[in-house]
Amino acid sequence: METKVRDLTVEELRALISTTIRETLEELIEDLFALSSEEYRRSIEEARRDYKEGRVKRLEEIFDV
Numbered sequence: 001m002e003t004k005v006r007d008l009t010v011e012e013l014r015a016l017i018s019t020t021i022r023e024t025l026e027e028l029i030e031d032l033f034a035l036s037s038e039e040y041r042r043s044i045e046e047a048r049r050d051y052k053e054g055r056v057k058r059l060e061e062i063f064d065v
Contacts, residue, residue, distance in 0.1 A: 005013065034040050050056060 008016070
């Protein structure tokens with residue numbers, strides 16, 4: 001059964017919105033900290049080069065599936 005907004009109490013809707021905003025802000029702050037790190041940015045660039053040049057493994061290879 002699908003829950004609709006009209007099925008929520010005001011308090012449930014308020015809690016849902018509050019939780020969503022808090023989680024989104026936490027993720028944004030985490031991203032800002034990560035991107036302010038030169039080492040982190042370099043690792044992203046390296047990973048992108050590895051991917052572009054085919055130096056990657058499939059999950060099946062790693063987990064021997």
